[in-house]
Amino acid sequence: MTKTTLERRSGISLWRQIAQHLHEEIKSGELQPGSKLPTEPHLARRFGVNRHTVRRALSVLQEEGLVSIEQGRGTFVRTPNADYHPGEDAHLSGNIGREGREAGGELITSRHLAAEPKVAAALGLRPGEDVILLELLHLVDHRPVSIASHYFPAHRFKGLEKRFLKSHSITQALKSYGIADYMRKRTKVNASLPNSEDARVLKMPRGQPVVVAENVNVDLDGKPIEFTISRSAGGRMQLMFER
Amino acid sequence: MTKTTLERRSGISLWRQIAQHLHEEIKSGELQPGSKLPTEPHLARRFGVNRHTVRRALSVLQEEGLVSIEQGRGTFVRTPNADYHPGEDAHLSGNIGREGREAGGELITSRHLAAEPKVAAALGLRPGEDVILLELLHLVDHRPVSIASHYFPAHRFKGLEKRFLKSHSITQALKSYGIADYMRKRTKVNASLPNSEDARVLKMPRGQPVVVAENVNVDLDGKPIEFTISRSAGGRMQLMFER
DNA sequence: ACGTATTTGTTCGTATGTATC
DNA sequence: GGATACATACGAACAAATACG
Numbered sequence: 001m002t003k004t005t006l007e008r009r010s011g012i013s014l015w016r017q018i019a020q021h022l023h024e025e026i027k028s029g030e031l032q033p034g035s036k037l038p039t040e041p042h043l044a045r046r047f048g049v050n051r052h053t054v055r056r057a058l059s060v061l062q063e064e065g066l067v068s069i070e071q072g073r074g075t076f077v078r079t080p081n082a083d084y085h086p087g088e089d090a091h092l093s094g095n096i097g098r099e100g101r102e103a104g105g106e107l108i109t110s111r112h113l114a115a116e117p118k119v120a121a122a123l124g125l126r127p128g129e130d131v132i133l134l135e136l137l138h139l140v141d142h143r144p145v146s147i148a149s150h151y152f153p154a155h156r157f158k159g160l161e162k163r164f165l166k167s168h169s170i171t172q173a174l175k176s177y178g179i180a181d182y183m184r185k186r187t188k189v190n191a192s193l194p195n196s197e198d199a200r201v202l203k204m205p206r207g208q209p210v211v212v213a214e215n216v217n218v219d220l221d222g223k224p225i226e227f228t229i230s231r232s233a234g235g236r237m238q239l240m241f242e243r
Numbered sequence: 244m245t246k247t248t249l250e251r252r253s254g255i256s257l258w259r260q261i262a263q264h265l266h267e268e269i270k271s272g273e274l275q276p277g278s279k280l281p282t283e284p285h286l287a288r289r290f291g292v293n294r295h296t297v298r299r300a301l302s303v304l305q306e307e308g309l310v311s312i313e314q315g316r317g318t319f320v321r322t323p324n325a326d327y328h329p330g331e332d333a334h335l336s337g338n339i340g341r342e343g344r345e346a347g348g349e350l351i352t353s354r355h356l357a358a359e360p361k362v363a364a365a366l367g368l369r370p371g372e373d374v375i376l377l378e379l380l381h382l383v384d385h386r387p388v389s390i391a392s393h394y395f396p397a398h399r400f401k402g403l404e405k406r407f408l409k410s411h412s413i414t415q416a417l418k419s420y421g422i423a424d425y426m427r428k429r430t431k432v433n434a435s436l437p438n439s440e441d442a443r444v445l446k447m448p449r450g451q452p453v454v455v456a457e458n459v460n461v462d463l464d465g466k467p468i469e470f471t472i473s474r475s476a477g478g479r480m481q482l483m484f485e486r
Numbered sequence: 487a488c489g490t491a492t493t494t495g496t497t498c499g500t501a502t503g504t505a506t507c
Numbered sequence: 508g509g510a511t512a513c514a515t516a517c518g519a520a521c522a523a524a525t526a527c528g
Binding site: 062063064065068078189190191192193204205207208209210211213232 | 305306307308311321432433434435436447448449450451452453454456475
Binding site: 252317 | 492
């Protein structure tokens with residue numbers, strides 16, 4: 001048992017430090033999935049804190065889904081579910097129009113950045129290529145209901161930010177590049193807890209989930225022109241797919 | 244300050260009882276949105292418990308989004324966000340096939356019950372009318388990914404449970420009632436945290452959100468025949484709407 | 487501007503209950 | 508039944524953020 005020292009009166013509470021420490025040990029593989037963590041009294045001695053402090057940290061890991069705490073048995077590293085990739089047998093399919101996206105919203109940020117692998121793959125680019133990000137806040141009745149990050153290949157849409165501001169409509173801006181029409185190619189829907197920034201902007205508690213929808217729009221030739229990730233406050237609005 | 248008595252060693256922990264009590268006071272409107280709750284020491288005296296016990300209960304309400312706790316200021320009833328009903332400007336539309344639903348799954352429960360208002364409205368019945376509930380667990384690679392509650396009007400589909408068990412397919416069972424074909428009318432997608440039962444069945448932590456999809460299927464005359472509420476483990480599978 | 491009271495946040499200590507091994 | 512391990516509850520003290528005179 002190596003005693004791990006924490007920084008006391010550092011401004012960061014001990015349970016947060018412990019949670020972060022254990023989080024990293026799990027993510028790094030030092031603590032293998034399925035393995036049993038040391039007992040609470042053991043961890044308390046290791047970190048030199050009270051058992052309550054350890055319990056507070058463990059409850060955070062449980063909420064994150066990293067461990068499962070089982071009374072009388074112990075605390076175990078959960079088998080990650082990231083290794084599962086949804087196959088053809090686990091999805092719904094259909095055609096989605098592009099209604100609703102015209103409403104646009106308030107522009108939060110607009111900048112260039114290097115495409116992360118996920119964005120690059122969606123847009124058919126190489127990771128690191130220049131992309132434009134427009135981040136819009138969607139308000140309904142003066143209440144924020146969703147944030148959407150729109151990514152575009154920069155080489156094809158130089159100056160998109162300015163053209164967007166003229167009409168305040170993505171569709172209009174794209175038209176000025178000769179994109180007469182485009183269509184939604186794929187939409188993936190998922191749920192997660194909001195990061196602190198999204199929670200703040202959406203004025204929602206971090207414990208309340210958001211619906212995350214990712215979709216790719218392609219032009220009439222089938223080339224990807226836009227990748228969107230939207231986060232909608234759970235309970236505040238509902239994505240609706242209607243016939 | 245009216246002292247509220249709790250049931251000690253009733254099998255339900257004190258903090259749960261307090262959380263439920265305050266939850267109801269908020270939902271009933273006894274505690275108005277924006278109003279300040281009594282201080283923690285005050286609540287502790289009122290319920291005759293330690294301040295820690297009150298804090299545990301308050302943290303639950305905070306995670307539920309019912310209150311916001313602010314250091315140095317107090318605890319306040321949050322303005323509810325349930326008063327927003329998504330309108331035409333806040334939805335996506337499109338056609339959704341019914342692929343993926345054939346995969347069916349393992350039957351968890353099958354019973355009759357009185358239609359709750361929500362179910363009744365979806366099926367075009369009066370609240371309290373007899374409905375059949377089939378609850379299916381959907382497995383992929385031996386891992387549970389979603390639970391779906393399927394509601395049917397009982398008067399139209401007598402003995403549906405048995406017919407379902409013969410083919411293990413809802414579509415097949417409906418065919419035996421002369422339903423040649425039917426279609427998805429509307430799908431609403433949302434996110435929430437799972438109840439303890441769903442979390443247990445899906446083998447997921449309660450802190451991790453689920454995607455909740457509600458949809459109504461109608462026959463070729465447009466009459467509702469099935470109302471489905473599915474809960475999918477966030478991160479484990481993705482609903483996919485594809486062109 | 488400052489000090490003080492109020493209110494929530496963190497940490498420790500202790501005791502007892504409940505589930506599992 | 509006994510030992511182990513997590514769950515609940517109480518009490519005390521101090522820290523940190525806020526409100527107020």
